[in-house]
Each structure stands twice: as structure tokens, then as C-alpha cells.
Amino acid sequence: MHTPTTTAEGHQLPTALEPRNPGMALDLDWVRSAQANTSAIERRAKTLPGRRSVKKDYQAAWLCKAISLIDLTTLSGDDSQGRVERLCAKAKQPVRADLLEALGMTGLTTGAVCVYHDMVETAVGALQGSGIPVAAVSTGFPAGLSPYHLRIAEIGESVKAGAEEIDIVITRRHVLQGNWQALYEEMSEMRAACGDAHVKAILATGELGTLRNVARASLVCMMAGADFIKTSTGKESVNATLPVSLVMIRAIRDYYERTGFRVGYKPAGGISKAKDALVYLSLIKDELGDRWLQPDLFRFGASSLLGDIERQLEHHVTGHYSASHRHAMA
Numbered sequence: 001m002h003t004p005t006t007t008a009e010g011h012q013l014p015t016a017l018e019p020r021n022p023g024m025a026l027d028l029d030w031v032r033s034a035q036a037n038t039s040a041i042e043r044r045a046k047t048l049p050g051r052r053s054v055k056k057d058y059q060a061a062w063l064c065k066a067i068s069l070i071d072l073t074t075l076s077g078d079d080s081q082g083r084v085e086r087l088c089a090k091a092k093q094p095v096r097a098d099l100l101e102a103l104g105m106t107g108l109t110t111g112a113v114c115v116y117h118d119m120v121e122t123a124v125g126a127l128q129g130s131g132i133p134v135a136a137v138s139t140g141f142p143a144g145l146s147p148y149h150l151r152i153a154e155i156g157e158s159v160k161a162g163a164e165e166i167d168i169v170i171t172r173r174h175v176l177q178g179n180w181q182a183l184y185e186e187m188s189e190m191r192a193a194c195g196d197a198h199v200k201a202i203l204a205t206g207e208l209g210t211l212r213n214v215a216r217a218s219l220v221c222m223m224a225g226a227d228f229i230k231t232s233t234g235k236e237s238v239n240a241t242l243p244v245s246l247v248m249i250r251a252i253r254d255y256y257e258r259t260g261f262r263v264g265y266k267p268a269g270g271i272s273k274a275k276d277a278l279v280y281l282s283l284i285k286d287e288l289g290d291r292w293l294q295p296d297l298f299r300f301g302a303s304s305l306l307g308d309i310e311r312q313l314e315h316h317v318t319g320h321y322s323a324s325h326r327h328a329m330a
């Protein structure tokens with residue numbers, strides 16, 4: 001994962017390794033003071049899809065940017081080595097070579113590949129030399145209700161198998177009961193079990209009841225050292241939504257303003273259309289700024305988004321797209 005270094009002129013460049021979020025002591029006053037004005041958030045969320053902050057001419061470049069931010073995912077009970085190998089081949093070359101060439105985007109890959117623990121070794125082997133990290137969903141994904149010591153052990157096994165990123169699931173009960181101390185301890189122990197691997201905390205927001213709970217759980221996980229906060233497993237009945245995203249990215253902004261540490265954001269579950277990806281990117285640009293539009297601070301958790309983006313790019317290339325627009329990708 002990369003983070004900016006500063007040039008002599010004071011410009012920030014994404015070149016060095018991102019320091020891990022060191023976390024902080026649990027600040028219960030801050031957690032309890034976190035609010036979410038549901039009607040205001042829902043009103044704002046409704047305006048987002050209609051906004052045109054990504055100009056049509058630049059859409060192909062933005063769609064390529066979106067590809068670079070995808071955790072290309074397969075999380076099915078019938079996953080096989082063959083399926084994971086095909087997924088990894090797609091991660092290495094996400095779009096047809098002739099399209100990429102026409103777009104001037106050679107070398108484009110997805111941000112990571114995301115699989116169950118059982119498939120980590122296969123994915124690591126298939127991605128060798130590509131620089132694409134493997135993310136494992138561990139800790140009894142998706143419900144996170146297996147015995148606690150097994151959830152911690154599973155993290156260690158995934159790291160040992162070569163996962164550089166671990167997506168953990170939190171215990172929803174801690175949030176629903178307002179037991180912030182228990183959530184903080186769980187997240188801290190899971191983060192410690194990750195060692196050098198980066199940890200994404202899946203809140204399963206569709207099961208947390210209120211947006212205020214989402215805000216509070218986001219803060220607690222960041223205080224306990226989560227490097228990313230992620231909306232959903234993709235298996236809840238409600239997964240990533242724009243209102244939930246507004247709440248989580250504003251919690252990320254608060255955390256950055258108070259601690260100086262940038263925590264990443266991963267909306268996941270049900271994001272399958274190119275136009276939805278563009279809405280998320282413009283939301284991040286508006287609320288957090290360009291620095292968050294890099295793979296070390298933003299990912300889409302998605303199994304079928306890439307297919308739709310590829311279709312849209314094909315349309316651009318065979319229609320009116322001009323390669324001179326590719327600077328928008330920079």
C-alpha cells in the first residue's frame with residue numbers, strides 16, 4: 001500500500017509505504033458524541049446520482065481509475081481453484097488488450113483479488129510477480145459467529161498463506177448492545193493477529209440498525225487500528241448504500257482531522273454498474289479529496305462491477321472515445 005512523500009516544493013507524491021494506522025485509546029466521549037442526522041444524510045445521498053462531477057468526455061479515464069480500485073472478488077461456496085485462477089488472470093489483465101491499448105492504459109490491473117481463506121494460496125500463486133495483493137476474508141466470514149479463538153487463528157493462517165490484506169467481520173452484537181469496549185478489544189486483537197498485513201474492518205452496516213451505530217462503530221474500529229473500514233460482506237440483505245457511505249467517510253474525515261491518520265474506505269456488496277462506481281468516486285473526491293482516490297485508501301469490493309465497466313469501455317473505444325483524455329487518470 002502506498003502513501004505520499006513530500007517533495008522539496010511541498011507537493012505530496014504517492015511513492016512510499018503507507019504507515020499502518022497505529023490506533024489510539026478508546027475515547028468513549030468521542031464515540032458517544034458521534035451523531036448521524038438520518039434525514040439530512042438521506043437527502044444529500046439522493047442528490048448524488050444526478051450530479052455530473054465526472055464529465056462525459058473523461059468517463060473512460062475514470063472507469064479505468066475505478067478498475068485500479070477494485071478488490072476483484074469471488075466469495076462463493078462453490079469457488080474452485082480454476083475459478084480463482086481465471087479471476088486472477090482477469091485481475092492482471094482486466095480489459096481486452098486492444099481496448100487498453102486504444103485507451104493508452106497498458107499495465108492497468110485491479111487493486112487486489114479477494115477470496116476466502118481456502119483460496120489464498122491459489123490466488124497468491126496465480127498472482128506471483130504481478131504486484132497485486134491477495135485479500136482474504138477471515139474471522140468466520142460472513143457472520144463472524146465461529147468461536148473467537150478460531151476467528152483469530154484464521155487470520156494467522158491467511159497471513160501465513162500469503163494474504164497481504166485481511167478483511168475481518170466485526171461482532172454486530174457489540175454494536176447493537178452499545179458495548180464499545182468489547183468491539184474495541186475485538187478489533188485490537190484482530191489487528192494484532194494481522195501482523196504486517198493490512199486490516200479492513202467489515203461493519204456489515206445492513207445489520208447495525210441505525211446510521212448513528214454505523215458512525216460509532218466506524219470510529220471504534222479506527223481507534224482500534226483498522227486500516228480500512230468496509231461497509232458489508234455482500235451477504236447481508238442491504239449492502240453498500242450512499243447514506244451509509246456518507247456516514248462512514250465523514251467518520252474517516254473526523255478521524256483524520258483529529259489524529260492525522262488516513263483510514264481507507266471500501267464500499268462492498270451490490271456495486272455492479274459502471275455508473276454507480278462513478279458516483280462513488282465523485283463522492284470520495286468531494287468529501288475526502290483526491291488523495292483518497294488511490295488504491296491504498298479506496299477499494300470497491302465487487303464481483304461483477306468489472307464486467308460492466310469493460311462493456312462501457314468497449315463502447316467508448318468503438319464509439320467516440322479519444323485517447324487524448326487519458327490524462328484524467330493521472
Ligand SMILES: O=C[C@H](O)COP(=O)(O)O
Pocket residue numbers: 073075114232233234235268269270271301302303304305
Ligand atoms: O467484499 C465484496 C463483496 O462480497 C462483493 O459483493 P458483490 O458480489 O455483491 O459484488
